[in-house]
Amino acid sequence: MTPDIVIWIIAAASTAGVILRPFKLPEAIWAAGGAAILTLTGLISFRDALTGIGKGTDVYLFLTGMMLLSETARAEGLFDWLAAHAAKRAQGSAHRLFLLVYGAGAAVTVFLSNDATAVVLTPAVAAAVKTAKVEKPLPYLLICAFVANAASFVLPISNPANLVIYASKMPPLLQWLPHYLPASAAAIIATYAVLRWTQRKALSEKIAKTIAVPKLSRAGKTAAAGIFATGVALLISSALDIQLGLPTAIAGTITALIVLIGERKAPWAMIKDISWGVLPLVAGLFVLVEALDKSGLIRAMGEVLRSAAQHSATAAGWGAGIAAAIVGNLMNNLPAGLIAAGTLHNADAPEQVTRAVLIGVDLGPNLSVTGSLATILWLTALRREGLHIDGWTFLKLGVLVTPPALILAIAAAVSLE
Numbered sequence: 001m002t003p004d005i006v007i008w009i010i011a012a013a014s015t016a017g018v019i020l021r022p023f024k025l026p027e028a029i030w031a032a033g034g035a036a037i038l039t040l041t042g043l044i045s046f047r048d049a050l051t052g053i054g055k056g057t058d059v060y061l062f063l064t065g066m067m068l069l070s071e072t073a074r075a076e077g078l079f080d081w082l083a084a085h086a087a088k089r090a091q092g093s094a095h096r097l098f099l100l101v102y103g104a105g106a107a108v109t110v111f112l113s114n115d116a117t118a119v120v121l122t123p124a125v126a127a128a129v130k131t132a133k134v135e136k137p138l139p140y141l142l143i144c145a146f147v148a149n150a151a152s153f154v155l156p157i158s159n160p161a162n163l164v165i166y167a168s169k170m171p172p173l174l175q176w177l178p179h180y181l182p183a184s185a186a187a188i189i190a191t192y193a194v195l196r197w198t199q200r201k202a203l204s205e206k207i208a209k210t211i212a213v214p215k216l217s218r219a220g221k222t223a224a225a226g227i228f229a230t231g232v233a234l235l236i237s238s239a240l241d242i243q244l245g246l247p248t249a250i251a252g253t254i255t256a257l258i259v260l261i262g263e264r265k266a267p268w269a270m271i272k273d274i275s276w277g278v279l280p281l282v283a284g285l286f287v288l289v290e291a292l293d294k295s296g297l298i299r300a301m302g303e304v305l306r307s308a309a310q311h312s313a314t315a316a317g318w319g320a321g322i323a324a325a326i327v328g329n330l331m332n333n334l335p336a337g338l339i340a341a342g343t344l345h346n347a348d349a350p351e352q353v354t355r356a357v358l359i360g361v362d363l364g365p366n367l368s369v370t371g372s373l374a375t376i377l378w379l380t381a382l383r384r385e386g387l388h389i390d391g392w393t394f395l396k397l398g399v400l401v402t403p404p405a406l407i408l409a410i411a412a413a414v415s416l417e
Contacts, residue, residue, distance in 0.1 A: 004295040007043050010034050011288045015331045018281070019370045027376070028277040031284030035291075044291040052290030053283050055167070059160050060279055061245030065252030066113050067274045069227055070120045072256045075270060076220040078227075079120050083128035084213045090132065092209035097132065098199070101125055101140050102192055105147035111231040114148035114159050114362075118378035119275070126385040133208040138389065139199035141382060145366075145394075146401060148374040150191040152362045154184040157234045157244055160282075161337040165344070165358045173238035179355055179416060186408035187363050194401045219259045226255025278373070282334065289338035298339060302346025305353070313350040317414040320349075321356030325364020325406055329371040337361040355413040363409055366402040369394040 014034025018027045035052075038044045044052075073079055086104055090097035105125075109117045122144045129137040152159035156170055163170065171179070196203070216224075230251035237247045260267055292298055308316040320340075328336040340357050343349075349357075365371025369379060369391045382389065 003043055004297070007038065007291045007295045008297065010037055010043070011292055011335075012331075014284070014288055015335055018285075018335075019332055019376075026277050026281075028279075028281040028284065031282075031288065032280045033284070035284040035287035038287065038291050044287070044294060048290055048294060049287050052287040055290070056282055056286040058167075058243045058245035059163050059282055061249040062113075062157075062160055062163060063115070063278055063282070065230070065245075065248030065250070066116055067276075067278075068249075068252030068256045068270075069223075069230060070112065070116045071270055071274050072252075072259050073220075073223040073227060074120050074123075075273070076217060076223045076259060077214060078216065078220045078223050079124035080127050081214055081216045081220060083121075083124040084131060084211060087128040087132040087207075088211035088213055090207065092207055094134070094203040094205055094207050095196075097129075097134075097207060098140060098143070098196060098203055099192075101128070102143050102147055102195075105143050106151040106188055109148050109151040110154045110158050112227065113157060114152040114372070114374040115278075115377055117144055117148040118374040119381055122378055122381035123385060126387070131208070131211055135205055136202040138387070139195075139202045141385075141387065142195065142199070142389075142397070144381075145369075145375050145378045146191050146195055147188070148378065149363055149366045149372055150187045150405060151184065152374075153180050153187075153358060155235070156238050157231075157248070159362050161333060161361050162358065163244060164334075164337045165341050165354070165361065167341060167345075170238070170241065170243065172241045173235060176238065179351070179413070182416075183355070183359055183409040183412040186412050187359075187405045190405040190408050191366070191401055194404055195397075198397060198400055219263050222259050222262060223255060226251065226258070230255070275377070281373075285335045285338060289335060289342065292339065293342050298342040299346050301339075301343045305343055305347035305349060309347065309350055309353055313352045314414050316349075317353045317356035318410060320353050321360040321410045321413075322364075322406075324357045324360030325367070325402075328361055328365045329368045332370060332376075333361050333365040333372045352414045352416070355416075356410050359406070359409045359413055363406050364402065366405070367395065367398040369398075371398075 014030050017030025039046055039049045086100040089100055105117050105121055108121050125140050125144055129140050156162050156176055233247050233251055234244055237244055305320060324340050340361055344354055369375055
């Protein structure tokens, strides 16, 4: 058995561990464990492992800043306050509440990332539907999973995978928007339409009209101001072609410090509640992909894509976008995105192809419950609320929701020069 084949086997086993979580061990253990095995056995050099870890620096900073912002907002009741307002504005209409929750999920995804929607908005929505005395809460909670991916390419900051795909070549905001807004609009609208249609029976019930809205504390208002300021800073950074990780980390840290100092709180509770395991998870995946790159697999995939793009960029975009969606569902979209980034770089792919691949990586994972990191985090948040959805139930829904949105979004993306 050649070293390259052994690398592929270890990478596949580690990825399967991340998705399936044997023995209920955290995802980070499987990714970091696979990276450690590759390094200790000499299948990848220590220097190459460090190179792989280093490639994720911007993503680590971005995730750290977003987790600080999200945890600050959660702890100070900002998301519960917003969800209660949504329930009150529904005025007893399940359909209106569904639309309001979907709109809130889209907004959080666009300006805070899809992971924030899955982790933070899910318990807030659970609280809102409980307050509204909803008998069947699952349709509203499903929104948090599906819109987290459907709205995740409106802005570069909406999904960490966007940072991975483009790396240091992130398009400026004014170039990003005309290329991705039409596709994003198609994905968001199509996902809403099909999801609402599939939940039409559950949405026929009456919900409470009288909703108690909690008072937003001064710290909650500070968290909201910090989130708004962060969004503005990231939009400016994107427009100036500045990498987004450091501004996000700085903004999240400053917001958290202002709230902690203002409330005279120790930071330990906030630090304890943040899911830091996502950082070694991402670092391990970067090392695994670096090993796959050294094995020649990504280079070979790049040559295939280059050849296809030379014949027809549009056809190559369709093929690569759909392939990225399928692979993302099979192995999770984060490692799929890392592999896609290397493939696009080696292929020197046209922008049409890159856009289609990014959409496949971001939106395609709505098909399965393990397709994206955001959906895995959503499952965890759901379990904390005493709710559960099995993979087969999610797949039956994903088969209906995902293809129309994916096809319309890729069509919009590849039609632009």
